Amino acid sequence: MRRLPVYLLIDTSGSMRGEPIESVKVGLETMVSSLRQDPFALESVNISIITFDRDVKQVLPLTPLDELQLPQITTPDSGPTHTGEALRLLCERIDEEVKRSAPDHKGDWMPLLFLMTDGKPSDSKLYREMIPEIKKRRFAGIIACAAGMNAKTEPLKELTDEVYSLDTVDSTSFKKFFKWVSDSIGVGNRSLGATDDLLLPPPPPEVNVII
Amino acid sequence: MKREHRLSGRRPGEVARVNEAVRKLDKAMELSGVPERDKQPFLEWVIKELWDKFKEERMEKRLRIENEIRQLGIRFPNGTVNEDYSVSFSLPSEKISNVTLEGVEEIGLLFTQEENGQYLLMGRPSKAGDYILRLRYDTSVGEPTSELIIPVAFNPNPRDLWRDIPTDRNIPYYKEDSELDYIKVESGPDGLPKKDVVAASRRGRSHAQEGKARDDHYGICHCKDSDWYILAVADGAGSAKYSRKGSEVACGAVVEHCRNRLLDNVAFESAISEYASDRENKEKRTEVTRHIIEIIYKGAMKAHEAVKNVAQANGEVKLKDFATTLMFAICKRYDFGWFIASFWVGDGAMCIFDEKNKTVKLLGTPDEGEYSGQTRFLTMPEIFRDPEAVSKRLRMAIVPDFTALFLMTDGVSDPMFETEKNLNDYHKWEEFYEKLIAGFPEDEIGGVVLSDDNEESKEQLLRWLDFWSPGNHDDRTIAILY
Numbered sequence: 074m075r076r077l078p079v080y081l082l083i084d085t086s087g088s089m090r091g092e093p094i095e096s097v098k099v100g101l102e103t104m105v106s107s108l109r110q111d112p113f114a115l116e117s118v119n120i121s122i123i124t125f126d127r128d129v130k131q132v133l134p135l136t137p138l139d140e141l142q143l144p145q146i147t148t149p150d151s152g153p154t155h156t157g158e159a160l161r162l163l164c165e166r167i168d169e170e171v172k173r174s175a176p177d178h179k180g181d182w183m184p185l186l187f188l189m190t191d192g193k194p195s196d197s198k199l200y201r202e203m204i205p206e207i208k209k210r211r212f213a214g215i216i217a218c219a220a221g222m223n224a225k226t227e228p229l230k231e232l233t234d235e236v237y238s239l240d241t242v243d244s245t246s247f248k249k250f251f252k253w254v255s256d257s258i259g260v261g262n263r264s265l266g267a268t269d270d271l272l273l274p275p276p277p278p279e280v281n282v283i284i
Numbered sequence: 285m286k287r288e289h290r291l292s293g294r295r296p297g298e299v300a301r302v303n304e305a306v307r308k309l310d311k312a313m314e315l316s317g318v319p320e321r322d323k324q325p326f327l328e329w330v331i332k333e334l335w336d337k338f339k340e341e342r343m344e345k346r347l348r349i350e351n352e353i354r355q356l357g358i359r360f361p362n363g364t365v366n367e368d369y370s371v372s373f374s375l376p377s378e379k380i381s382n383v384t385l386e387g388v389e390e391i392g393l394l395f396t397q398e399e400n401g402q403y404l405l406m407g408r409p410s411k412a413g414d415y416i417l418r419l420r421y422d423t424s425v426g427e428p429t430s431e432l433i434i435p436v437a438f439n440p441n442p443r444d445l446w447r448d449i450p451t452d453r454n455i456p457y458y459k460e461d462s463e464l465d466y467i468k469v470e471s472g473p474d475g476l477p478k479k480d481v482v483a484a485s486r487r488g489r490s491h492a493q494e495g496k497a498r499d500d501h502y503g504i505c506h507c508k509d510s511d512w513y514i515l516a517v518a519d520g521a522g523s524a525k526y527s528r529k530g531s532e533v534a535c536g537a538v539v540e541h542c543r544n545r546l547l548d549n550v551a552f553e554s555a556i557s558e559y560a561s562d563r564e565n566k567e568k569r570t571e572v573t574r575h576i577i578e579i580i581y582k583g584a585m586k587a588h589e590a591v592k593n594v595a596q597a598n599g600e601v602k603l604k605d606f607a608t609t610l611m612f613a614i615c616k617r618y619d620f621g622w623f624i625a626s627f628w629v630g631d632g633a634m635c636i637f638d639e640k641n642k643t644v645k646l647l648g649t650p651d652e653g654e655y656s657g658q659t660r661f662l663t664m665p666e667i668f669r670d671p672e673a674v675s676k677r678l679r680m681a682i683v684p685d686f687t688a689l690f691l692m693t694d695g696v697s698d699p700m701f702e703t704e705k706n707l708n709d710y711h712k713w714e715e716f717y718e719k720l721i722a723g724f725p726e727d728e729i730g731g732v733v734l735s736d737d738n739e740e741s742k743e744q745l746l747r748w749l750d751f752w753s754p755g756n757h758d759d760r761t762i763a764i765l766y
Contacts (some may be wrong), residue, residue, distance in 0.1 A: 179702050197710060
């Protein structure tokens with residue numbers, strides 16, 4: 074069956090510790106249960122979660138939505154934010170997990186990427202090097218979210234035109250953000266084909282559009 | 285007196301035994317040199333010390349068992365509402381007691397202990413949702429009950445979630461959510477039955493879910509005067525704003541063009557007859573090809589231009605917004621057999637299926653990209669730029685007879701064939717034909733009776749197109765000449 078791969082890259086650096094990461098978890102739960110109400114998503118969406126702080130981990134390998142159970146997500150006390158390393162792992166996992174078309178099997182739908190960070194890449198050199206690699210992978214859409222006042226939007230703008238920001242990193246904001254993510258996945262499902270631009274639903278008031 | 289009183293309820297033999305034990309304890313303390321006055325506090329001290337140690341060991345045992353059970357990594361896979369669910373796991377049952385799984389009854393599941401430490405959770409979950417189940421057990425009397433949290437989700441059946449929202453009639457280029465047609469061709473002077481055409485198109489569930497219009501279209505025609513059949517099928521691109529109009533215009537334009545060109549086309553008819561009687565003759569073949577370019581290639585060009593004109597008339601939108609695929613074929617029966625010519629851009633499938641001779645002839649190659657859903661469209665100008673590439677999209681065939689000529693959009697071919705390799709496999713087409721005839725009894729969807737002059741087959745076909753296939757909910761369109 075053709076899958077819609079959705080990769081979530083989540084910043085778990087020390088600054089996310091406490092309420093922010095707990096809010097992200099609640100947001101993820103909301104997203105999953107909302108997607109489970111969408112018949113198309115239920116049959117095609119596959120989700121993977123990669124967390125990044127000092128270490129970069131794929132805490133959830135690409136898993137069909139109906140089989141998915143959210144993994145443990147932990148944060149260290151402090152340390153750098155290895156966003157570039159996360160993009161490197163992402164490329165590796167995509168090459169491994171996402172199927173391209175071949176005469177004897179159908180390819181997956183073009184993958185979607187959501188990246189959420191509350192800071193900036195500590196490994197900015199690697200981050201810049203990975204951007205062309207990401208573009209080569211031909212995502213149907215890349216949506217980046219700068220969460221909180223300390224998040225830098227400039228590096229994200231190099232990655233994608235779809236950059237959004239959250240003023241606060243509380244559970245209301247994340248809940249709204251991930252609800253919007255799940256709505257976007259719904260749209261992503263259906264808009265694959267002719268146009269190159271992903272049609273995103275309008276973001277909620279908590280999510281600001283960065284131009 | 286007090287002791288007498290306490291023991292008064294016991295049998296005489298038992299009283300004697302207790303008195304004996306007390307005497308021994310007293311003797312042991314004396315032998316160890318415990319003075320009389322210290323005996324009571326000493327006994328209290330001993331008991332307290334041992335009691336604490338006992339409690340500590342009991343707690344350690346509980347933690348050890350809890351850890352052991354945690355290490356088992358018991359996980360329950362998610363299930364689907366109203367579908368059989370069963371999961372079994374083992375626990376060190378010799379070390380624990382009173383094992384329960386809290387939260388199962390409200391979901392409609394049954395938890396039982398089997399032999400050899402096996403436990404079974406089974407039943408048909410009645411309610412969808414995310415649940416936290418609590419596996420509770422006792423390790424020792426007096427210790428708090430231990431608990432292990434096991435999350436599980438029961439998904440709704442996707443089939444129950446689809447909605448059918450009618451398309452708003454006020455949108456630009458509105459079209460009906462489904463369409464069906466049957467062309468009954470009466471027998472000729474020879475009294476032999478002639479092939480008929482049936483076609484149906486229905487909006488996919490993914491569109492119905494959002495009240496969006498059908499993007500597919502078909503056009504079919506039997507030219508009374510020339511006896512040519514014309515069949516066209518087009519799939520408007522999923523996200524192109526007005527692709528529903530693109531597919532409609534493309535089908536209409538191509539049918540119109542072919543019909544006009546095939547009317548009284550004596551030169552083409554004689555070129556076909558000439559070639560049919562001398563198929564090794566290259567010149568005669570070239571002559572037919574020349575006509576095919578006029579009719580088929582120009583037809584595709586006309587369709588492209590017709591879509592472009594509609595886009596231009598609607599000033600603010602681009603041709604891309606009308607993106608559509610297109611496949612079409614013209615066919616006619618001669619004494620020597622059937623002559624078929626076709627053009628195909630995009631995905632889907634078009635083929636001549638011959639059950640008697642067990643052959644299948646795919647009339648082209650589907651355009652597919654690296655990922656699913658990527659294809660080429662009639663509306664891409666580059667389609668017509670390279671003459672060699674265009675010629676690959678044209679096909680010509682002469683066959684003695686056939687069971688059916690199929691034209692279908694990827695909404696049908698993807699779930700039925702999945703891959704390009706399968707599209708070239710006769711057995712897959714045989715399976716497809718069987719499904720078409722037999723329907724899907726398990727889903728209460730009937731088959732299509734493809735017998736001569738069966739006008740009801742159009743309703744049967746439209747109903748058949750509603751078949752279930754996970755992940756495949758695109759618009760579905762099929763045209764059959766049989």
